[in-house]
Amino acid sequence: MERCRLVFSGSGGQGVITAAVVLAEAAVLYENLIAVQSQAYGPAARGGATRSDVIISDSDINYPKVIQPNVLVCLTQEAYNNFYPIIRPGGLLITDNRYVKIQRKVDAQQKELPMHHTVMEKIGKSIVFNICMLGVVISLTALVKSESIMKVLENRIPSSSLEMNRKALNLGVKLAEDVKS
Amino acid sequence: MERCRLVFSGSGGQGVITAAVVLAEAAVLYENLIAVQSQAYGPAARGGATRSDVIISDSDINYPKVIQPNVLVCLTQEAYNNFYPIIRPGGLLITDNRYVKIQRKVDAQQKELPMHHTVMEKIGKSIVFNICMLGVVISLTALVKSESIMKVLENRIPSSSLEMNRKALNLGVKLAEDVKS
DSSP states (O other): OOOEEEEEEEETTSOHHHHHHHHHHHHHHHSOOEEEEEEEESHHHHHTEEEEEEEEESSOOOOOSOSSOSEEEEOSHHHHHHHGGGOOTTEEEEEETTTOOOOSOOSEEEEEEOHHHHHHHHTOOGGGHHHHHHHHHHHHHOOSOHHHHHHHHHHHSOHHHHHHHHHHHHHHHHHHHHHOO | OOOEEEEEEEETTSOHHHHHHHHHHHHHHHSOOEEEEEEEESHHHHHTEEEEEEEEESSOOSOOSOSSOSEEEEOSHHHHHHHGGGOOTTEEEEEETTTOOOOSOOSEEEEEEOHHHHHHHHTOOGGGHHHHHHHHHHHHHOOSOHHHHHHHHHHHSOHHHHHHHHHHHHHHHHHHHHHOO
16 A cells, blocks of 8 residues: 555644544554554644644554645644645645635645535534544545444444444545545 | 653553643643654554653654653553563653553662552542543653643543543542652
């Protein structure tokens, strides 16, 4: 496989760190891959834009920080404004179309998706916005299977919340399928 | 301040990643510091020993991975067996005295503390074991204040769980005070 470098960005409370940890665990525990997951906090974090990095590979990863992601997710305008310049040419830029207005062309596939709207309409709880986003990411990248994400969630969250998370993940997968080019 | 490199290790489900994220956020959001937090997962993670790294500093951090921690926490025997050799000479090694039997002398201050026992006796829920451990760490290192940890928790967990977390944090601070040399 090609090494995949992902950056999930948004505001505190949108669960981008959790999404990154879940993706990394799914890759390692259930897909026999190697992963590194990190957060670098600095003055930008105090301003409100949180960023969480994941590198997934089938061989050793020496440098754990993502310089140029081939997958960049931006869940807020501020996150987009801060991070769109770092995307790797030819990469994939995923934004929530309610929170982010794309302002510039970048050399990337841009996917503007109604993730938050769909989660609120179909589930009504913004807490699973991040899991819907993960569904989009795994569908567009084919990095890990849905079942691997669900196995991680089974170990991390109360069983009473599992069904809602499964629904959110599937909503994301479906949104992505609709825009696959 | 001196740069502090920490490694929290244990088994999946003990919350060492959450503890690391909470500590990093407390340092950045409420203590005006810079932090990097990461997980590197490889074959060892599949074996059961989870490791989570934090670097806290008042100046830029270029390399986010911890090579030699000056603070190493081991919550299981397997984590101890895997990671005790990496501690920085003169560092601080914190273990849970129920789960870990110290087998060798290392050039470090060794603190064997009844964290799990105390949490179970006073609170009865192992889910806050990791927060008690954080209380020990912040008390022995003076890295961040208890109030900063609590502010992060207030943003992350339901208010119904806050009091239990505060109690666990304080139990950890108290355990550490009893062994300060």
